[in-house]
Amino acid sequence: PDGDEICFVMNTDSSLELSTNNDLFIVSAEGGTYTRITGNPANDAAPHYSPDGKYIAYKAMSRPGFESDKNVLTLYNRKNGGTVKLTEDFPLSVGDIIWASNSKEIYFTAIESGHVSLYKLPLKKRNIEKVLSGAVHWKFQLFPDNRGLCYIKIAADRPGEIYTFDIKNGTEVRLTYYTENLFSKLDVQPPEHFCFEGADGDSIHGMLTYPPGFDESRKYPLVLLIHGGPQWTWLDEFNYYGWNKYLVAAQDYIVVQIDPHGSRGYGQDFTDAVSKDWGGKDYRDLMMGLDYLIAEHDFIDENKLAAMGRSYGGYMTNWIEGQTGRFKCLVTVDGLFDLISAYYTTEELWFPEWEMGGPPWEDPRLYGERSPIAYLENFKTPMLIVHGQKDYRVDLSQALGMFTVLQRKGVESRLLYFPDEGHSIHGMKNLEYFYEVQFDWLAKYLKD
DSSP: OOSSEEEEEEOOOSOGGGOOOOEEEEEETTOOOOEEOOOOSSOEEEEEEOTTSSEEEEEEOSSTTOTTSOOEEEEEETTTOOEEESSTTOSSOEEEEEEOTTSSEEEEEEEETTEEEEEEEETTTOOOEEEEOSSEEEEEEEOTTSSEEEEEEEETTEEEEEEEEETTTTEEEEOOOTTHHHHTTSOOOOOEEEEEEOGGGOEEEEEEEOOTTOOTTSOEEEEEEEOOTTTOOOOSSSSBTTBOHHHHHTTTOEEEEEEOTTOSSSOHHHHHTTTTOTTSHHHHHHHHHHHHHHHHOTTEEEEEEEEEEETHHHHHHHHHHHHOOOOSEEEEESOOSOHHHHHTTOSOTHHHHHHHTSOTTTOHHHHHHTSGGGGGGGOOSOEEEEEETTOSSSOHHHHHHHHHHHHHTTOOEEEEEETTOBSBOOOHHHHHHHHHHHHHHHHHHHOO
8 A cells, every 4th residue: 555565466386287376475566576475275366455554355265276165355464474364154255355444344245146245344353244235246446434335236137337335324326327228128127036956955046037028828948048167156147157148038038047056155065066076966956947947837838948058057068968858959158078188178277187086097987977978879959069269278179079979970960160269259249140140049949
């Protein structure tokens, strides 16, 4: 805060592809020698100086090589170099960090059950208090007097708008309305939240989005969207992770999003459950969720189901190809096909080594049995495969392999190749075409 020093994050390990060991360093604003201030072998990140200059608050994980470990809010004392873990017993992983101007309180965000909530932690009492919940909140800024804050709030059925919140009386005020003119003309309704008993008897959370003009007396095809990570989550917001659910629903489909084992926002044990169990409890959760919805809702046509997934969701869609014939068609984006060959072509070796328990030459069994390629004799569902040339996380060869097998077996399949995209699609024209091709593919199999 006095402008004399800068804190930055750097990984100094010799093999970055094997390491998540980011540490915090300090250096004079005038340059010179930098000093490491954290020695944790796992990930330390997001340093924030206290306004009075006494502390640096940051996020720390505890397990080396794991990108989705729980982030613990940690306090570094600049005077004596000591550290204190402030949220070690808090069940959720810390997101953004915001200091109060008096340096006596820290606010932080956390994902929980599809929302991004805000919490307050007084440094003296250390009792954590929830301030905001029930929606997706981003980009918090505290007022200088600490009496209120402003932020972007993204509703389930609206893009983000700016709000303020009076901390003392709990009053929220919306400041911007730039989406109102457009959205007042659209039939866009918030999704319906539901829970069901999944694998191991755990409660699994999901969301159901209805098409415009929904008629409960009709039968609708259903499209299952599968998130990536695998340690990520479906946030209850308008536009998120690969697909806008309302664009998909607007094709006259029911859209379902489920957070299976491995998802964030339900405690670290739930997140940890997917490691070394790819295609296990997470796959069963998705299938049990579909069974639950079909049993609960007569308007779902169980004979017209489709699934679409990106990144780990793409892996899961490839896995589904070899596990069940219940879907009329599938769409896989940036998905893994052969975990063994994928290990040798990714830029993040620490990721498969954590998820599979080491490199494939030490124990190829798990790599082999959890690869979609191991079940290619069951491939029969029509599939659209989407991939980018510049994807260094999941090499293009994974898509080519999947496509080759489907073509050789005579399974209806199509490869959509983007020479200028990486591990996601960003170009607006590419996104438009991406949607057009997918919707044509879905319509071919889901509509009479």
